[in-house]
Amino acid sequence: MGLQEGYSQEQWGPWKSHTLLLHQSISELGWQEQAQTLLEVFKEHARENDLYLSREEFLGLMQKYPCCKASHHAVFFDLFDRNQDGKLSENDFMGGMLAVSPFTPHKLETPSGQLRMQFIFLYYDANRNGRLEVDEVARMIEHIQQLRGQPHSDPLVDATALVSLYSGPFGFAAFHDAAQKRMLNGTSPLLRTQQDMIEAIRQRQQGGRAEVPPALHARQDDAPGAQ
Known part of the structure; x- marks a missing residue:
């Protein structure tokens, strides 16, 4: 879980497996195409080890496809790195980007809503x-x-x-x-990027320069939690 060991039902209650929630969320949202796009971008940047993104590789990816303030890139890496091993797996990356997308619904009873709540x-x-x-x-x-x-x-x-x-x-x-x-x-x-990562990727691939929307940029404070 990326937390200290030990599970207490009283303390953790409805907490669920990250991987399970990710797969359920992809199915719930019909997010298969978006997941494939993220997977391709992941593999493009995972140069040292094709199974993981290092911190440096993740920061490079976020700079190429900016969907939030540059000052938040490292914060998101630390958040997505749930087991704090200094690298992101495909599931870490996809689950994190799905959870913080401004397009992901926030319905607590759904897998995507649960995933968001766990990241928050x-x-x-x-x-x-x-x-x-x-x-x-x-x-x-x-x-x-x-x-x-x-x-x-x-x-x-x-x-x-x-x-x-x-x-x-x-x-x-x-x-x-x-x-x-x-x-x-x-x-x-809470905890949403200013632009959807998929949009930033598609904008870049279509020949445009992906930029954080200025109107959204202006209303953010310095904490990703206030996105």
């Missing part, structure tokens, strides 16, 4: 200890407020109140439950 959890679980601390939840709430254009209440106060509703650690089970019950509302815009 991983992103905000900055220390990868398998739970969200109050300050990590506060950061998420702050990003949600920014994206929704809401008057900024104190995210730390809101986060403290939310976490206090759950006994034990605020793990994925609590996070998923809070989102499902709309106690944590507005997770859909």
Whole structure:
């Protein structure tokens, strides 16, 4: 899972296999053609080892097909590298790009929605200890407020109140439950690239220079979690 070893049903709840969710999401979304396109780009850039992308290779791929700010490229590599071995497999890359695409639906009951939720959890679980601390939840709430254009209440106060509703650690089970019950509302815009990677690839292949759309670029802050 890219997290510390050990599984607790109370803490992890509905967490599912990344590979299983990826394959289910491809089927759910009819994403076979997009997956093939990503696979071809993966193989084009995986030069040291055709089974993996190194950090340098991933950064080169993202520079060639820019779908988000350059400052976010390394952040996405670290996020997609779930087992933190310094390289991305085909499933790491495809699952990550599917999850952060602005076109991927955010329906929690579907495989693609579940995949997104797991990546969102991983992103905000900055220390990868398998739970969200109050300050990590506060950061998420702050990003949600920014994206929704809401008057900024104190995210730390809101986060403290939310976490206090759950006994034990605020793990994925609590996070998923809070989102499902709309106690944590507005997770859909989180962790999305400004442009779909597939669009950036096709634009480049058609002879254009792929660029991050300026209108979208202007409304992002410096955290991919606020995309």
